[in-house]
Amino acid sequence: MTVQESSSRRRIEDLMRENEDRLVDRWVEISNAPLRGRVVDSDVRRELRDLLRALLRSSESPDGGADLRGLLADLSRTRARQGFTPGETALAVFTLKEAVYELVEADGGEEVLHGYISLSRTIDELGLYTFEAYTAAREKIIADQTEQLLELSTPVVKLWDGIVAVPLVGTLDSARTQVVMEKLLQTLVDTGSEYAVIDITGVPAVDTQVAQHLLKTVMAARLMGAHCIISGIRPQIAHTIVTLGIEFGDIVTKATLADALAFALRQSGVEVVNRRRTRVSVRAEEA
Amino acid sequence: MEQLSITSNDDVVIVRQKVRAHAIDLGLSLVDQTKVVTAASELARNTLVHAGGGQACIEVVQNGMRRGLRLVFSDNGPGISDLDLALTDGWSSGGGLGLGLSGSRRLVDEFTLDSDPGRGTVVTVTKWTR
Numbered sequence: 001m002t003v004q005e006s007s008s009r010r011r012i013e014d015l016m017r018e019n020e021d022r023l024v025d026r027w028v029e030i031s032n033a034p035l036r037g038r039v040v041d042s043d044v045r046r047e048l049r050d051l052l053r054a055l056l057r058s059s060e061s062p063d064g065g066a067d068l069r070g071l072l073a074d075l076s077r078t079r080a081r082q083g084f085t086p087g088e089t090a091l092a093v094f095t096l097k098e099a100v101y102e103l104v105e106a107d108g109g110e111e112v113l114h115g116y117i118s119l120s121r122t123i124d125e126l127g128l129y130t131f132e133a134y135t136a137a138r139e140k141i142i143a144d145q146t147e148q149l150l151e152l153s154t155p156v157v158k159l160w161d162g163i164v165a166v167p168l169v170g171t172l173d174s175a176r177t178q179v180v181m182e183k184l185l186q187t188l189v190d191t192g193s194e195y196a197v198i199d200i201t202g203v204p205a206v207d208t209q210v211a212q213h214l215l216k217t218v219m220a221a222r223l224m225g226a227h228c229i230i231s232g233i234r235p236q237i238a239h240t241i242v243t244l245g246i247e248f249g250d251i252v253t254k255a256t257l258a259d260a261l262a263f264a265l266r267q268s269g270v271e272v273v274n275r276r277r278t279r280v281s282v283r284a285e286e287a
Numbered sequence: 288m289e290q291l292s293i294t295s296n297d298d299v300v301i302v303r304q305k306v307r308a309h310a311i312d313l314g315l316s317l318v319d320q321t322k323v324v325t326a327a328s329e330l331a332r333n334t335l336v337h338a339g340g341g342q343a344c345i346e347v348v349q350n351g352m353r354r355g356l357r358l359v360f361s362d363n364g365p366g367i368s369d370l371d372l373a374l375t376d377g378w379s380s381g382g383g384l385g386l387g388l389s390g391s392r393r394l395v396d397e398f399t400l401d402s403d404p405g406r407g408t409v410v411t412v413t414k415w416t417r
Contacts, residue, residue, distance in 0.1 A: 171300055205303065205321060207328040208384045236321035243322060244329075244390035245376055 005118055012104070012115030013056055019103055024049050027099040031092045038084075047075055048092070055126075072126060076133035080141065086134045093127040154180045156187040163195040163264045164188065165257065167232075169202030177213035181220055188226050195264040196221050199257045201232030211246045218251055227267070229253070231260035288347075293331050293360075294340040302331040302343045309345055309356055315416055323356060323414040326394040329387040330360045330410050336381045338364020338408065348413065355396070355415040363407040370400060 016023055028045050054068040072093070079089040097120055104116045154176065159165050164187050166180055184196060198217065203210065218228040231254040233241075241248075254260040265272060289309075291302055306327040310320040327343070334341030341362030348357045367373045374392065379385035388410075392398040395412040402408040 173296055204307070205325045205328055207325045207332070208386045208390065209328075209332060212384050236318045239318045240321050240325045240394065243393045244325065245386045245393070246384065246390070 005114070008111045008115035009059065009118045010115070011109075011111050012100070012119055013059060015103055015107060015112060016052070016100060017056060020049075020052065023099055023103060024052060026102060027052070027096055030098050031095040034091065035084075035088065038082075044092075047071075048096075051075070051093075052096070055122075068126070069129060072130050073133040073137075076130045077137040080134050080137040086131055086138075089134050090127045090130050093123060093130050097123050154183055156183050158187075158191060158193070159197065159261055160265060160270070162191075162193045162268055163197065163261065164191060164193045165197040165199055165260075167199045167202060167257070170204075172200075172203055172210045172213050174213070177217060181217045184217065185220060185224060188221060188224055194226055195229065195268065196226050197229045197231055197257065197260045197264065199232040199260070200230060200237070201234070201257065203232075203237075206237050206241055206246075208244060208246060211241070211244075211248075215248070215251075227252070227264075229260045229263060231255070231257045289345045291343045291345070292340070293334050293343055296335070298340075299328060299331045299335060303328050305345055306356070306358065309347065310414075313347060313354060313356055313416060315356070315414065319414060319417070322394040323358075323412075326391040326412055326414075327358055329391045329394075330358070330412065333387055333410075334360050334362040334364070334408075336383075338362035341407075350415070353415045355413050357411065357413045359409065359411045361407065361409040366404040366406055366408055367400070367402040368404045370402065374400070 024045060027048050028041060031048070032039060032041065032044055051068070051071055054071050058065045058068045075092065076089055079092075100116065100119065104112050154166065154168070156164055156166050164184070166184055168176075168180065170176075172180075184198075187193070188196060198214065200206065200214070206214075214230060218230070221228045229252045230248065233253050233255055252260075252263065254263060262272070289305060291298065291305060293299060293302060303324055307320060307324045310323050315323065331343055334343075339362075341360060341364070344359040344361075346357045346359070348355050372378055374389050375385075376389045377385040379387075388400075391410075391412065395414050397411075397413040399411045400408070401410075
């Protein structure tokens with residue numbers, strides 16, 4: 001920055017300081033206009049006032065910029081979480097130009113105009129910075145969600161005393177298999193279950209890799225003394241498995257989870273009887 | 288025609304989803320959809336595991352009244368020195384079940400395997416509507 005530039009920059013910053021309230025009012029007004037009531041005015045006011053003060057402070061001290069960047073990163077993070085687009089987030093910063101320009105116009109001085117150009121460059125940099133911070137925040141959210149999904153998508157549920165089930169949904173890759181296997185084996189130990197049902201209704205395609213992962217999981221459960229049943233084999237999956245030439249050997253497979261449960265119950269000696277057989281005849285009469 | 292690059296496991300999933308979408312558009316039966324998607328999954332993973340990545344090309348082709356889905360998987364990997372052995376059920380160089388390549392051949396209607404050691408591999412498969 002040349003001497004002349006920094007003096008005109010100081011001039012415009014003084015002007016902004018003098019008119020702080022008016023400037024913040026106008027800034028909030030302009031930046032909130034495209035958001036149409038998705039934000040609370042008083043919150044935005046506080047945010048923008050802090051930003052403005054940090055911006056004015058940043059040129060006074062050498063490390064003032066860190067403070068400002070911190071505030072901007074916070075703003076980007078909260079906006080990313082609230083579902084704003086990166087454009088809307090950056091706009092909150094860029095609209096400061098418009099608000100300041102009104103002050104410049106009212107002042108009319110040439111030096112202030114020079115200062116405005118310098119300030120405008122700084123605002124551009126800050127706007128781009130919010131963009132970067134926004135992207136980083138989004139990526140963090142996505143990474144967190146992926147991890148959560150991995151945890152959420154592999155529940156081991158107890159169907160009956162001694163029977164647990166793992167409903168698999170989505171793609172079964174090595175990472176998922178690892179999680180499923182660990183959880184299943186641990187649940188088998190914790191509940192002392194003898195039967196484990198692996199339901200693949202939610203797995204869109206069973207290729208050799210998925211089959212291999214399934215076989216490994218079944219083998220591991222067997223080593224722990226549990227009986228494994230694979231259920232949810234739909235017609236198209238059965239076709240594909242046969243054509244591929246995958247052999248499930250002596251592993252019990254069933255079309256539906258209900259069949260698998262019935263099988264496991266029968267094997268463990270539980271008998272399910274219909275208490276109200278009359279219901280069937282009532283229906284027949286109505287028909 | 289759609290060109291996709293395969294460089295990670297996520298790309299294999301994307302290839303699978305695109306192939307499924309095209310198969311549905313084409314009106315393949317549910318069984319045929321699943322078969323061609325599974326074949327695509329096997330072949331895409333092969334380029335990843337054996338060649339460290341490659342390209343997938345999805346294309347709708349026409350033969351008289353019949354329409355079909357043609358998939359081309361190409362890579363610049365080490366290639367296959369013994370094609371007969373590679374197409375033998377149960378033989379695997381990558382620690383798998385050894386059914387990927389041979390099984391894919393059975394899952395589709397047309398299958399061509401073009402490979403020279405050191406030059407890479409191109410697998411072309413086609414599934415026709417019935």
